[in-house]
Amino acid sequence: MRGHRYLLAASAGYLFTLTALKLPSLAGSSSHPTGVALGTVLAGPAVMPALSLIVQLFQALLTAHGGLSTLGANVVALGVAGPWATWLLWRLASRCGLGDKPAIVLATAFGSMATYACTSFQLALAHPEPGGGVAAAFLKFAAVFAVTQLPIAVIESLFTIVVLRAIINSSGICVAGLEAWAQR
Amino acid sequence: MRNALIGLAVCAVIGVIAWNLASATGRVDADERVSAMLPPPSRGAIWNPSEMFQALSFGGQAALGVAIFGLALTSLRRRAR
Secondary structure (H helix, E strand, O other): HHHHHHHHHHHHHHHHHHOOEEEOOOOOOEEOOOHHHHHHHHHEEEEEEEHHHHHHHHHHOOOOOOOOOOOOHHHHHHHHHHHHHHHHHHHHHOOOOOOHHHHHHHHHHHHHHHHHHHHHHHHHHHEEOOOOOOHHHHHHHHHHHHHHHHHHHHHHHHHHHHHHHHHHHHOOOOOOOHHHHHHH | HHHHHHHHHHHHHHHHHHHHHHHOOOEEHHHHEEEHOOOOOOOOOOOOOHHHHHHHHHHHHHHHHHHHHHHHHHHHHHOOO
């Protein structure tokens, strides 16, 4: 039980670190990795809203990133949409026979993109296009995020594997869904 | 474990440098780019810190994250022994 607490703390530290890294990307934009995949794999998607709330409250109050009035929407995107998308694709890919590492790489990148897809949808709901409605607004916002986020999502997915491997190898903890990896 | 810690610490440093690089090269944060597409809010922001303050505070957040991660990993490793 205590080991789980430390895994949660490691996931929180990882989330804190990665969401603070604003990296230059394509099309003259910059963005940050989401960092939700590690916690999702180690502790499950159900705990991610709590971790995401802590991180985003910290950012809203101390770094002027995000904000208190948009905290709920941001928690849904980072703490619910991203982790569940990651978890679902990871489990699906594993069941389809994809190896542990490729499944997690794929799921991490997908979760990162899903976070921003959710944000785009929230923005589209709040600000629909006068002509095209919610769908047109979603495409407009998603186009901006997609170009910037895709390279960062790929880098994040590879980095997550490195960190996950280090945690499993050094702690000897058996993670649900990664039993085969731990035994190797 | 040491490699993961070093990797995260290097990331934190790269993050702070990248933030300043992104600002210096005129790269706009994707969130800000999207915000610019929205109609102006009815009320202005109550707090608008400088780029340098944001770079430092995000660096602080990254450092805090590395510290939490390091402590957790050290405890996990101690338990494994």
